[in-house]
Amino acid sequence: MIGIYAHHQGSGHLQRALAVAAELRDEVTVLTSAPVARAMNPDPGRVQILPLPLDHDGSATGIDPTAGGRLHWAPMHQPGLRRRMALLAEWIDRTEPALLWTDISVEVTLAARLTGTPVVATVLPGRRDDAPHALAHGVCSALVAGWPRSAGAPVPAGADRPLVPVGGVSRFADRAPAGARSVAHRRGRPRVLHLRGSGGDAADPRWDAARDQLAEVDWVSLGGPGGRWVADPWDEMCRADVVVSAAGQSSIADLAAADAHVVAAPEVRPFDEQDATAAHLERLGLGAVVGREDSVNDLVAAVRLTIERARSTPGAGSGLREAWEVDGAAQRLAEVLGSVAREPDAPRSFVPEPVAQGAGR
Incomplete structure (x- = not known):
């Protein structure tokens, strides 16, 4: 079993999660607060959806939401946050996943790793050298990025190895324009x-x-x-x-x-x-x-x-x-996840070779 956490902001995280889930051979559970239409699931027999409650009540404030600057969003006494973390822990205990890919959440990354579950996280573009990102990067078995190799493969803040740029993961990669x-x-x-x-x-x-x-x-x-x-x-x-x-x-x-x-x-x-x-x-x-x-x-x-x-x-x-190395991007990301699932403690500094343009899925 491989778990995928997809952030609910916008639709991009969920679309990327489902595109990669389609390329995995393992049983997959997508954990998300985003709505998932039945038609979006690429393989309902193999890919399960676990709905999570939102971690907020519509307010952008709360009691110490950043835990003194150490986290991004963990307000005290927030019932949605408490329930989603409880569901995550219960799912991990019940299914014993080989790994969880988080796209993206510092808090979910840390919560999963604290259960002893190997974690792969997406690194998004921009300046991400703040304390919460550095902490999350440091506990991951691998870090992936949905941009082409031409954008670089830096060592993110807090990590000890370069991230793996897999190219732009698109739900339309199997179509010819x-x-x-x-x-x-x-x-x-x-x-x-x-x-x-x-x-x-x-x-x-x-x-x-x-x-x-x-x-x-x-x-x-x-x-x-x-x-x-x-x-x-x-x-x-x-x-x-x-x-x-x-x-x-x-x-x-x-x-x-x-x-x-x-x-x-x-x-x-x-x-x-x-x-x-x-x-x-x-x-x-x-x-x-x-x-x-x-x-x-x-x-x-x-x-x-x-x-x-x-x-x-x-x-x-x-x-x-x-x-933008779209062709094969979802497969390359799935390859990283499969590699970590097989050998969670193996060092990973490789950059997968691109799939030939037009190869599709």
Whole structure:
């Protein structure tokens, strides 16, 4: 048995967890407070879902929530937190898992390790050298990162070995984008897809103003407060000449799977996570990045320049799929988990070789 803890913030952690669960041969239990639709489970006979209560009551405060700066979120006398930790301990005692992969939680990482369970944790982008992260990194048998090798394999704070970059794990890695994309380039008017999330920056009025200035394009918006949401945006991503999106790890991995031409607009996140991801995208030269202080004219210019790049090679992708090492990423992460399950105390400083582009799952 292998356990996977998927954080409930956004949808990316759960999507990554289920993509990797599909590649494991072991029995798997996904522990999460996020809602999991029946259709999302890749193998209901082998992959079980254990719902966890939320560790908060909607308030961002509590009694000593950081335990004096040593943890991220452990407020005293919080019933949801108490119940979720009790469920975790009961599940570990009942199933005796070979390991738990946490994506992500310092507190769940430590709680599992305190039961004697080997733990693998995801390291997210950004500056993560604070005391809680250093403590969690130090107790793990391995650390993995959902970014390409070109972004580096540092030794995280508190760890004694490099993390393992496996590439961008996407739920769309088994799909080929070329056929759908060619349709967009036969059309006269460029097509821009704006993916808006549910976070605080989703209603950024600059993008409404930019859309109004770009009268020469067909502008399609998905998501956002009061907007249209679809469970599977794949066809829209592939049909678009340009996709405007935040720079969350799963968002960029999914866009890389579509080999999309991207304008990334990183949103404010703890530890500058999205800024770090967008910066690497820009270093690769495979996406435009706009800042939170940029003007509407800057946004318009970035979209127009990216349209020009997309249309300079009709029918071709951006090259992001290969550069972000999407193909085989879920398998590589599953390989790390399997290795730890077999030999929890073995040193791991390897970087798995990438799977050939287009290999799929």
